[in-house]
Amino acid sequence: MSTQPIQIQPLSQPVDIGDEIASFSADVEREIDAHLAKYPVMRSAILPLMFIVQRERGYLDAPGVAYLARRLRLRITDIWEVATFYSMIYTEPVGQYHIQICKTLSCKIMGEPGITDHVCKKLGIKPGETTADGKFTVSLVECLGSCGTAPMFQIGFDYHENLTTAKVDQILDSLT
Numbered sequence: 001m002s003t004q005p006i007q008i009q010p011l012s013q014p015v016d017i018g019d020e021i022a023s024f025s026a027d028v029e030r031e032i033d034a035h036l037a038k039y040p041v042m043r044s045a046i047l048p049l050m051f052i053v054q055r056e057r058g059y060l061d062a063p064g065v066a067y068l069a070r071r072l073r074l075r076i077t078d079i080w081e082v083a084t085f086y087s088m089i090y091t092e093p094v095g096q097y098h099i100q101i102c103k104t105l106s107c108k109i110m111g112e113p114g115i116t117d118h119v120c121k122k123l124g125i126k127p128g129e130t131t132a133d134g135k136f137t138v139s140l141v142e143c144l145g146s147c148g149t150a151p152m153f154q155i156g157f158d159y160h161e162n163l164t165t166a167k168v169d170q171i172l173d174s175l176t
């Protein structure tokens with residue numbers, strides 16, 4: 001039997017985000033305080049606070065992450081783990097319309113590759129990119145919980161379901 005000590009790896013690595021901490025108006029601070037007051041455990045407010053920081057800064061940037069860590073008394077890594085798990089939290093800047101195309105099984109079987117292709121050709125970008133005018137970003141994301149109406153994508157908070165290329169044209173043309 002081996003007597004070698006077992007090396008336990010940490011579940012996540014520390015994240016270096018620099019020294020800047022975001023600041024917000026008194027109104028936004030009051031909104032944040034109101035959310036914090038709803039929860040007996042401070043860290044439970046992490047998602048509502050992330051949405052506020054994202055709304056105010058356009059995406060969850062490094063100073064926004066530092067702010068959340070300070071307000072919630074959590075490690076930077078704790079904030080980062082949540083931010084990178086949810087596709088509705090953006091850790092990079094996105095365009096005015098963020099098109100998140102579901103790439104998971106039901107959508108894949110029901111035609112997601114053709115939809116993705118069509119969206120990208122129409123906008124002249126690849127998944128992960130933003131159009132030069134900053135209007136559209138296309139991302140491929142995991143299941144958005146609307147498998148029964150596949151294929152689908154989400155733009156902002158709106159779901160667009162049972163997509164066809166004609167329907168995609170209609171949706172995108174209404175946004176240009």
Ligand code: FES
Pocket residue numbers: 102103104105106107108143144145146147148150152
């Ligand atoms: S597989 Fe696309 S919404 Fe679930």
